[in-house]
Amino acid sequence: MYIQNVSKTYRQKEVVQEVNLKLSEHKLTAFIGPNGAGKSTLLSMMSRLLEKDCGDIYISGNEITTFKSKELAKKLAILKQSNQIDLVLTVRELVSFGRFPYSQGRLTEEDHRLIEEALHYLGLDNLADRQINELSGGQLQRVYIAMILAQDTDYILLDEPLNNLDMSYAAQLMKVLRRLVDEKGKTVVIVLHDINFASSYADEIVAMKAGQVVYHDITEQVIQKPVLDELYEMNIQVCELAGKRFCLYFNE
Template sequence: MKMENISKKYGTNPILDEIGLNIEKAKFTAFIGPNGAGKSTLLSLISRLLPKEQGLLYIKGQEIESWDSVELAKELSMLKQKVDYQVKLTVEELISFGRYPYSKGRLTAVDYEHINQAISYMELENFRHRPIDQLSGGQLQRVNIAMILAQDTEIILLDEPLNNLDIKQGILMMKTLRRLVDDLYKTVVVVIHDINVASQFVDQMVAFKDGKVYSQGQPHEVMTEPILSSLYDMELTIADIDGKKICLYK
C-alpha cells in the first residue's frame, strides 16, 4: 500500500498535509501521535470512507479511486473506533456481515466455512448464539475482529481497537492481531495511543504530528527520547527492558 502527497482539509483546516507513506505487506503497523494529528482521518481515506482531496493512494498497484467498491471490500476491511449496533443480533449473525461483499446477504456453504473458521480462530464457539448486547466490551471486540476475519481481506485497518479494554484484554487483542500477521499474513494497521503496548507487538511505527509524518521506522528507531518528547511536547524518558523500548513519563 503506497501513498503519495495525500492531503485532506475540513473546511479551511488542514488535517493531512502531503502524506507520503509505504505500508509493508504482511506487517503490523501502528499509527501513533497526539490527538488531532490526522491518524484516524488517514485510515478513513485509505478505506474510502472519506474522499481525499489531493494525492494518490495505491492498493495492490491500483489507485484507490479506480477500485470497484465490492472488489475493494474483498481486499480491505476497517473497524471504526466506535461501532453502534442498533439491531438485535447474535454473535454468528454479526460475524456473517463480513461475508456481505461475497454473498449479498445470501449465505452459501463457502460463506459459512469462513464464518466458522473466524469463530474458531477467535475462540467464540461458546458465544455463537449469544446476543451481542449481552457481551462484555472485550468479548464484543473479539466478535468485531471475527467479522473482519470472515471478510477475508488482506489489509485490515483498526481505529483504536484497545478502547474500552482493560490491560489484560488489550494485551490479548494485540497478541491476536500479531497472530493475524504471523499466521495468516495479513497487513494490519492500527491507530493506537498506548505507545508502550504498540512497541511490544508491531513491526513498524508511523508517528504523526500536525497532519504530517513526523517519524517512521521500527519501534526501536521511533521510541527515542528526542523523537517522542518532541512528538508529544513533553519530557519523556526511554528505558530498555528485555530488548524492548519503554516510554516513562516524568
C-alpha cells in the same frame, strides 16, 4: 499500500498535509502521535470512508478510487472507533456480515466455513449463539475482529480498537492482531494512543504530528527518547525489559 501527496482540509484547516508513505506488506504498522495529528483522518481516507482532497492511495497496484465498493471490500477491511449496531443479533450473525461482499447475504458452504474458522480463531465458539447486547466491551470487540477476519481481506485497518478496553482485553486483542500478521500474512495498520502497545507489538511505526508524517521506521528506531520527546512535547523515559522497549511519560 502506497500513499502519495494525500491531503485533507476541514473548515479551512489542513488536517492532513501532503502525506507520502509506503506501508510494508504482511507487517503490523502502528500510527502514533498526539491528538489532532491526523491519524484517524488518514486511516479513513486509506479505506475510502473519507474522500481525500488530493493525492493518490494505491493497494495491490491500483488506486483505491478505481475499485468498485464490493471489490474494495474484498481487499480491505476497516474497524472504526464507533461500531454501534442497534439490531438483535447473535455473535455468529454479526460475524457473518463479513461475508457480505462475497455472498450478498446468501451464505455458501465456503462462507459458513470461514465464519466458523473466524469464531474459533478469536476464541468465540462458546459465545457464538449469544446475543451481542449480552457481551462485555472486550468480548464485543473480539466479535468485530472476527467479522473482519471472516471478510478475508489482505489489509486490515483499525482505528483505536483498544479504546474502553481494560489492560487484559487490550493485550489479548493485540496478540490476536499479531497472530493475524504472523500466521495469516495479513497487513495490519492500527491507530494507537498507547505507545507501549505500539512498542510491544508493531513491526513499524508511523509517527504523525500536525497532519504530517514526521517519522516512519522500524519500531526500535522510533521508540527512542529524542524522537518521542519531540513528537509529544513531553519528557518521556524509554526503558528496556525482556528485549522490549517501554515508555514512562509524565508532565514536569
